Amino acid sequence: MFGKFTRLSPADFVPMAQSVGIPIVRAMKEYQRDTGKMPGRIEDLIPRYLPYIPNHYAIMVESGDFGLLVQHNELISYDFTSGAEGWSVRGPFVNGPIPLPPVTLGPGANPAQAQ
16 A cells, blocks of 8 residues: 555655755754744745745745644644654654654854854
8 A cells, every 4th residue: 555565654754855855954053053943934944945945845844843744644743842842743644753864963153052
């Protein structure tokens, strides 16, 4: 039913989280680093933090939340909460943490603080 012989698992969503989710979450974190707040919408990230909005996916960036609706009506989300930060998927066929490390920013100066 899902193009494989076993049930869907959170690990099946790693490629989508890596290719579409990580760039957006990284852009959100960079925006927060530079402005002191999370973006209110995905358009706030264009073009400085994200070159374009991937148009083949339903993406939610709203007041610091991130969600990506993918195949089979599963929702990939990212929790920015310190101590609980990370990826998860929930939907009609699979629920649970996606086995990926939290998104981190490399060393870099905050332009607002660099003087």
